[in-house]
Amino acid sequence: MAPNKINVQTVKKESIKSLSFPKEEVLEKRKDQIDRFLELQRALSLGNLERQKVKIIFVDSEGFKKVETTIWGITDKEVILKQATIIPLERIISIS
Numbered sequence: 707m708a709p710n711k712i713n714v715q716t717v718k719k720e721s722i723k724s725l726s727f728p729k730e731e732v733l734e735k736r737k738d739q740i741d742r743f744l745e746l747q748r749a750l751s752l753g754n755l756e757r758q759k760v761k762i763i764f765v766d767s768e769g770f771k772k773v774e775t776t777i778w779g780i781t782d783k784e785v786i787l788k789q790a791t792i793i794p795l796e797r798i799i800s801i802s
Contacts, residue, residue: 714763714770722791726767731796745801746785750777763799770799 717725733739752758753776762785763772773793779786785793 712770714772717771717773719773719775719787719791720789722773722787722793725771727794727797728767729794729796732765732799733796742798742801743780743795746777746780746795746798749801750780753777761802762793763801764793764797765799766797 731739733742749760752760757776759774759776761772761774762777763770765771773787775787777785778788780795782795784795785798787793
């Protein structure tokens with residue numbers, strides 16, 4: 707499932723609240739899940755220290771989406787963006 711070979715729709719972070727997220731994990735390998743969490747922690751630091759935005763590719767019920775935003779927080783289940791916007795951790799494919 708390489709996101710660059712699939713149609714990825716760019717969305718505004720404000721529209722994420724209206725999206726529907728299935729509960730299934732999008733990354734099968736445990737190593738990929740750990741790497742994703744480490745990338746999110748790095749992105750959180752960049753956002754807090756340098757106000758740097760990151761690109762997050764994720765999957766909602768309709769397909770692949772991409773948002774460019776600052777990460778405000780991470781829990782063990784979700785990523786928190788501005789205005790209490792949330793993306794479930796298990797739906798994120800990559801962070802860059």
